[in-house]
Amino acid sequence: MLHGLGLGSAEELFDSLPADVLLKRPLDTPAALAESELLELFEAMAAKNAAARRPSFLGAGAYSHYAPTIIDSLIQRSEFFTAYTPYQPEISQGTLQAIFEFQTLVCQLTGMDVANASMYDGSTAMAEAVLMAERVTKRSRVLVSAAVHPEYLQVAETYVAHAGIELGRLEVDETSGRTSLDAAALEKDVAAVVVQSPNFYGCVEDLKAFAEQVHATGALLVVVVTEAASFGLLRSPGACGADIVVAEGQSFGVPVSFGGPYVGLFATREKYARQIPGRLAGVAYDKEGRRGFVLTLATREQHIRREKATSNICTNEGLIALAATIYMTALGRRGLQEVAEQCAQKAAYARRQIGALEGFSLPYSAPVFNEFVVRAPSEAEGLLRRLAESHHVTGGLALSRYSAERPNDFLVCVTETNKRADIDALVAGLKQS
Amino acid sequence: MLHGLGLGSAEELFDSLPADVLLKRPLDTPAALAESELLELFEAMAAKNAAARRPSFLGAGAYSHYAPTIIDSLIQRSEFFTAYTPYQPEISQGTLQAIFEFQTLVCQLTGMDVANASMYDGSTAMAEAVLMAERVTKRSRVLVSAAVHPEYLQVAETYVAHAGIELGRLEVDETSGRTSLDAAALEKDVAAVVVQSPNFYGCVEDLKAFAEQVHATGALLVVVVTEAASFGLLRSPGACGADIVVAEGQSFGVPVSFGGPYVGLFATREKYARQIPGRLAGVAYDKEGRRGFVLTLATREQHIRREKATSNICTNEGLIALAATIYMTALGRRGLQEVAEQCAQKAAYARRQIGALEGFSLPYSAPVFNEFVVRAPSEAEGLLRRLAESHHVTGGLALSRYSAERPNDFLVCVTETNKRADIDALVAGLKQS
Amino acid sequence: MTITKATTHVTQNEALVFERSQTGRRGYRLPALDVDETPIDELLPAELRRDDDLEGVPELSEPDVVRHFTRISTWNYNIDLGLYPLGSCTMKYNSRLNEKVARIPGFAGLHPLAPAEDAQGALQVMYELQQHLAEITGLPGISLQPAAGAHGELTGVMMIRAALDARDGTTSDEAKRRKVMLIPDSAHGTNPASAHLSGFTVKTIRSTSEGLTDLEHLRELCAGGDVAGLMLTNPNTCGIFERNIKEICSVIHEAGGLVYMDGANMNALVGVARPGDMGVDVIHLNLHKTFSTPHGGGGPGSGPCCCTTELEPFLPVPSVVKAEDGSYKFDSDRPQSIGRVKAFYGNFGMHLRALAYILTHGNDGLREATEAAVLNARYIAEGLADTFDRPFDSPPMHECLFTDKRQTRKGVHTLDIAKRLIDYGFHPMTIYFPLIVQGAMLIEPTESVGRAELQQFVDAMKEIAREAQEDAQTVLDAPHTTRVGRLDEAAAARKPVLRWRPAEKAAGA
């Protein structure tokens, strides 16, 4: 082929590069491995991840739920996972229809009118919601609950750094574990109030009450959900009056996979549809009147609007959104409810047992879904480490990771995948550790 | 739906069954398990298969070769694994073209003219070859080498029990390890001589010499191959004069999977095409002259010929034949050669090391491919058991399993998947055990 | 026009791997040889080595291999695309979960000759499957060795042969005469073929106008005293339950024969009725039908044989037994066994899937599946009753039978109707089987389909019937939506081309 193109050598392919930018040596990366060697290498590294082999009560933004086998087998069809963003609708109808179904399911669960085709994850979805609130209200102050996932808050801080938005903070009531919203905080220039429910400490917030106060000042209520399984049981944010709902969709059939890829859900009211960031699939018809789907309202997006776009996002989390769509469809109406109820029931059981333990207490009184804070008699991180070593169970997350003032607190998450035996082992372990 | 059909209850669906044949109780099988419970159950059972976790030198009809990942991912496409036998060619061209490619590849490797769409496995393929030889020659005596896989021989005995065929035996030369064919054995009424190469003891037979003598008496030479990887290096049976070649195709990308499913290869000469058992795919054209493929020469088969069919086989090993086809294509011309050479080289290395061990000997002098017999100083079964327990390696197959008169012999198989370190561990282990 | 353009479509025109081959391409990489190399001539003398350098074997890159097989795969219909109503084939949904189970390394990577004590999990799987299949059939003796239905038939009738020989000896004239295997004219072709392989002479039993075995004829045939046995499919291949099954069995037994049942249609009976309770002596099951192991475009299958305690001694060896201590082992100690029918223990990968099927359904689920399978067949029977001719009016079990009688007047035959169904997105039903019914169309929806899709199928069939009247040519020219039209099978058989050859050689051939 080279010669057919009148080239003497592969080097000549790069004649248009000045000599002084050419790499004159081989890359200093390893030589090629055979398939079998590669698999052995990665299996060996995976074996070092001891935590993946233990029963675990970790949640805090990433949740272990059972994913029906069909999900992975369907998303591995070449037709889905090796396709590009559906820029050519006539040969991308599979992807487009799935996105439309995803958008609809997200609307149904969140109780909203419009949802986009996905964001990177829950944390970036929240940051985009803050930016959108500013666009919608033209106001620049946003109050964020201190019970929002700490990493979500950090991401928002990064995103607003140069957007002329100031982030205020809403404290957590130390007895209920819920966010307290004093009218004073709600001065005129507030664009939005951001609350997470269930919040980072597992407590279910009283969203209705928030909505009333917030709307009274002309601000928007942004609700964040990190545990999407809760949609199966809790009153939808939309039904409570939320204006923007963002969520992490990982709970819907997506492996925890050390933090990603996950999928951000973003939903809002009809009237804000043209302010929404990211892609939207919509219905369209061909000459013969056949229904199909296309990416629409593109005038919001960067490839048309450039610096005036509602967001810079381009590639989103398509395949993960598909996995979530298949999960929601396979479990369906009843399955989503049953998973949520099992989570709540098992968490309640664990909470009772742990609460009854000598020296351990449950600092917060508000109702929870499947996560709750435990206050240990001793420093939590060490306690959890001993628990892992002696009882081979990951008992939860030491909150000292995010706040030094909480040395003895840890967050326990229970899902339908935690067997009673595991819970009992955890309780026994805590007793002894 | 029941009521739409005028039925009051599901029971009524079975009104056409006399009451006295109806099962009046629930089946005494377990209640339904959830996906997660089922997977745990099977994982737990799998964990009891300690042998699957050890380096292994077992061969003897089932071989561990590396299978490129694409094989399993391609055969898991619904289009392949959930399709039926291609009775409707217009919507089965994928399966049919793959079969045609399989037949061609089998012909290329065996050096024959015609191959069928597959048999159940190597053992039943050999039995069918014996029956075919009788059909072709109208003779009823078949001589089978004592160095054919013992289980293959047992299967042949079952198949011929009522076919009026008498099986004779060709002894193995105890110094060379090859089958000896004295002219005397070859009386006039011999339909066929059946030899395996490499034979059960790993020795490569001198097929050319066999072919001459066998053909001289008007009999057919049937060659059996259990280690298909040998086709990459050894002179093809066809080139040596074989009339029918049968083989076990498991080596071509198919997991050992405790004995099945595997795939039987069956090839012969053009002139015997209409005597071949099983299915055949052939080229056909439509009105517009487009090339396609169909199942052909069906007049040989049971659904047309009923009791006069060349065989009773219907469902064969379609998906496994596809896996083998993908394997042969992915490795291709050079890969099949490289695998075969690595097998031979590594086996030679292991053979040298073990042969040099104090007290161990190599009884046979004939050249081998990747299997060889070792004579231990003590009873082999116990030796191998100690080896497994103390050195966590499955050292091979104690031949006492098939012949009590070989208490100290065991069969060692080495493939490209056995690392030098494993071989050295085996040698070290034998030394100490 | 669409079609002409489609012929230039790369996916529609994927060549053979041999035609795609390009010298020097590779789709693999092996680890480097890690032992000191021995000169090849020392390993094997030249005359034992290939001298053709594997000429003709293709050379492709990995992406090209993937594209090749992916492209041709799109030319296949499959269960995941829709209804696959092949009568007698029981094309039901193949669970992905079972595929995952079969790929657990502890099973897939287990060598068949591993010591039993190191393979207890695999033996347990086989043992439990044996127990469950025995319960489902009501026949306690069992072998999982047969690789498919026909293989199970062969095993079963050979067991009958062995049992009779054990009972009557092989020398007496009476014994020598007992060689007749009775088979209904509606039976599947594998039945006579299997009987023949086992040394029986086949005699055919007529069916009645109701589509049932003709008892009178059966009695006549049994009078001769030469009857070794009967091979019966129940429900039979017309989809009708042989309600006289008990009487049929006793007639055979009284005549000194044994009854073999072809279990291909067990999807109509699981959890509802058991062959063992009907007087059947031995049966084979198709795990790749009733128990949903994937059909794979023509296999692998698995055809376990179940029998009465009387016939147990004749089963193939080995089978799995449980010891006092709860451990499992292979038992080959069966002096009267017919022997081995396959190397090793059968298609173990299918045993795993079938056990997974039984355990995920649970005992209730197994019966519910049977009910749904029969209900769905009834729905279609009802839906098409006014449109197509029904040869028998007994209520169908899991499959329903129609003929092309009403359509032939316009020159439209079963084959045409089948091909036309393709244009409507359905796989055709089984056609021209059973042979006793002219222009037969045997429709088996299975339990894996919902009412909406059943109705779509009924509508399509009615639409085709209408076309047959108003626009026969469209039906006669079908299919119109496939990559290739009807292929000339007669020409293909006259001058068979069964393998690819390099152009020049091909010319020569």
Add this chain to the structure above:
Amino acid sequence: MTITKATTHVTQNEALVFERSQTGRRGYRLPALDVDETPIDELLPAELRRDDDLEGVPELSEPDVVRHFTRISTWNYNIDLGLYPLGSCTMKYNSRLNEKVARIPGFAGLHPLAPAEDAQGALQVMYELQQHLAEITGLPGISLQPAAGAHGELTGVMMIRAALDARDGTTSDEAKRRKVMLIPDSAHGTNPASAHLSGFTVKTIRSTSEGLTDLEHLRELCAGGDVAGLMLTNPNTCGIFERNIKEICSVIHEAGGLVYMDGANMNALVGVARPGDMGVDVIHLNLHKTFSTPHGGGGPGSGPCCCTTELEPFLPVPSVVKAEDGSYKFDSDRPQSIGRVKAFYGNFGMHLRALAYILTHGNDGLREATEAAVLNARYIAEGLADTFDRPFDSPPMHECLFTDKRQTRKGVHTLDIAKRLIDYGFHPMTIYFPLIVQGAMLIEPTESVGRAELQQFVDAMKEIAREAQEDAQTVLDAPHTTRVGRLDEAAAARKPVLRWRPAEKAAGA
């Protein structure tokens, strides 16, 4: 006719899951609740619980779910079907091996908040990928956190902002003025959008008639003293290498700005040249392009950021470091960091695949892939040179650019040519991008295609050019072989329907 018939084809007419829903159907089974149940009201007061019973959420059986998604999947084109020559998107082969790696339970089942000492394997994967990407780009500082290219851009320009603020402070007028981000008019839309999000004002640089950045214009723009930086794609979106890259970088540096490189086109450079050696300060890579992690119909992606040691203090936190004892840990101690851009550590599943890609190719293989990618683009450029208009004649790198100039005379435009390609079995190229070229067709074959298929593509394009002259209507009406024809996107945007609603409500809407 084929098309009309196809419209009754079930696979071609799969409804929405909501339209397929049937009350009472289930596609799942959970283990029974194994703890004593608490009355629901004790768990959560009614006002906190849903009261809509999830109305409208579909209810399907497992086979129906599988059929639904399998059917609609067949409406997609994909890499495994053939060439996917989207310029700037680098649609290369996605190795199945890498998919397997990403699914190893020890990785897929690892919680991101697991203690580092129990996640050493995962940290090692990230650390080694960091090392290799640093070597490939020649930029030692790195963060794997960004989730896609645009996210990497945002990270990169924010780092530039932070670096300048650290250097100049934020108070001086000089500092306040330094807000201009220069971006060529050929740049991808994400570039200006990301710059804007980071508080920059965007100024556009002209391109020359050669398709290169206009140095003169660049110098003018830099004269103002308000330039914070430059965002440059190299090779640029015309597929041409910016041969003045070093000078461009020094102009910016002398003007007190920093240079950001959009690494979307790194597939033309890996192993051949390194941005770090060109004067670039910070770059993002698209692992879902250059390093073959599957594009998944629109993600997930992964957009690591690589930078000079000078910029390292501003990278997002945390990153993975190796301790003396050889263990790995997260390092968040970076006081000047721009902060976090995503929860946890980025799209780890993509990190696994990218590392697997680098290790299976090996250093030679990485360079060979680059050579093949460029060679293939050259082959197409050469093959179509006489048929289509080429806006620039500098030799293309990994992608080649054409326009519809010669075809417009007959009223055939880029869009029509793209749609017509579908009928020939190919996915269209990128169209109308870059915006500076009227009727642009940007073709990137990647290294994953053989000569034969490249030629098929060239032939198809030539055939279409011929049709444009002789039979324009066929091209204007294309595609003819798809389930739906061209869809009315304008109407769709005018009255957007963005979700399904139950019939009656829909009527209301």
